[in-house]
Amino acid sequence: MNPIFANLPVTVFEAMSQLARDNNAINLGQGFPDDPGPLDIRQAAADAVLNGYNQYPSMMGLPELRQAIATHYGHWHGLNLDPTTEVMVTSGGTEALTTAILAVVEPGDEVVCFQPVYDSYLPVIRQAGGIPRLVRLKPPHWRLTEEDLRAVFNHKTKAVLFNNPLNPAAVVYPREDLELLAKFCQEFDTIAICDEVWEHVVFEGFKHIPLMSIPGMRDRTIKIGSAGKIFSLTGWKIGFVCAAPKLLRVCAKVHQFLTFTTAPNLQVAVAYGLGKSDEFFKEMQTDLARSRDRLAAGLERIGFPVIQSQGTYFLTVDLSPLGLNETDEAFCKRIVHDYKVAAIPVSAFYEEDPVTTVVRFCFAKKDATLDTALERLSDAVHRR
Numbered sequence: 001m002n003p004i005f006a007n008l009p010v011t012v013f014e015a016m017s018q019l020a021r022d023n024n025a026i027n028l029g030q031g032f033p034d035d036p037g038p039l040d041i042r043q044a045a046a047d048a049v050l051n052g053y054n055q056y057p058s059m060m061g062l063p064e065l066r067q068a069i070a071t072h073y074g075h076w077h078g079l080n081l082d083p084t085t086e087v088m089v090t091s092g093g094t095e096a097l098t099t100a101i102l103a104v105v106e107p108g109d110e111v112v113c114f115q116p117v118y119d120s121y122l123p124v125i126r127q128a129g130g131i132p133r134l135v136r137l138k139p140p141h142w143r144l145t146e147e148d149l150r151a152v153f154n155h156k157t158k159a160v161l162f163n164n165p166l167n168p169a170a171v172v173y174p175r176e177d178l179e180l181l182a183k184f185c186q187e188f189d190t191i192a193i194c195d196e197v198w199e200h201v202v203f204e205g206f207k208h209i210p211l212m213s214i215p216g217m218r219d220r221t222i223k224i225g226s227a228g229k230i231f232s233l234t235g236w237k238i239g240f241v242c243a244a245p246k247l248l249r250v251c252a253k254v255h256q257f258l259t260f261t262t263a264p265n266l267q268v269a270v271a272y273g274l275g276k277s278d279e280f281f282k283e284m285q286t287d288l289a290r291s292r293d294r295l296a297a298g299l300e301r302i303g304f305p306v307i308q309s310q311g312t313y314f315l316t317v318d319l320s321p322l323g324l325n326e327t328d329e330a331f332c333k334r335i336v337h338d339y340k341v342a343a344i345p346v347s348a349f350y351e352e353d354p355v356t357t358v359v360r361f362c363f364a365k366k367d368a369t370l371d372t373a374l375e376r377l378s379d380a381v382h383r384r
């Protein structure tokens, strides 16, 4: 069997969710909300199942959804996308990423990735024959530096994979970092594949800026979005790929043989959802920020050093000042077993030289769920 896949572990999200089930624990590991998602959007999907078209939709996505994506990004991020040549719908963000990587990377190409790195990137790059060049980001800031980029970019750098807002670190990158990355992409004629699935989950004081909007990046960026994250409907698996026509055309060739198309009824509902008022999106951010603050305050009361979450469903805690004398992985195994709360060790997002002191918690949960988890963890810092 193909060793690239045969030798992979089960993803950390599945592994921790299984441990959560085995231990009957509260699952603050894998990132999915407790909430069932907006009723009107689910209703729109149900109506489309019953009364709409349920055969193969267009390979590129329903025209009405492609138009809604272009309009939405025009309104929210000032992007000017042609829905007929620059927007494609995929079966989720993960498919969109695989599509983009397979469309761009040829054997021998180098691809810059940042650790913590989402677990689907490296195997797919390798399957395409690419050679990952890893930048190691560090807490508490996880910022990009000229020195780090200079060490990995060169004339073989075909692509860079950039996740912003960054899961699991919960960082929303400022313009300065985006301009730095853009400078390297232009110097080395590199295509940026931007995993921006968390673009709407950004908290007060921070702003999501698509790399595509930075001067010089419009035609060398493949931007990836996800309705699952935008609407807290993670099981729907509706992703978006936006890119200049010459890039999107090749992505479409990959997509046609990965999944070909995506459930039409869910596409109808997502098109409806993307047109919702600004208040809807702001309210979602306010609700999530409240949950973030509730979990952060509770963890701080217990004694965990919380690193500020700027976006995503996640916050992280830094174990290093606690003197626990155990890795993030050991800590997560201990708390799921002893305290019945599951979290994700951030070291799982490193292939080499891991940061082993940071743990990720998902706060997209009901108050009662968060409160019970906090109660259970109340002496996790002290008792060993």
Ligand code: GLN
Binding pocket: 011, 013, 014, 029, 030, 031, 032, 167
């Ligand atoms: N994106 C989700 C997370 O970071 C996990 C998705 C998955 O389980 N593959 O928790």
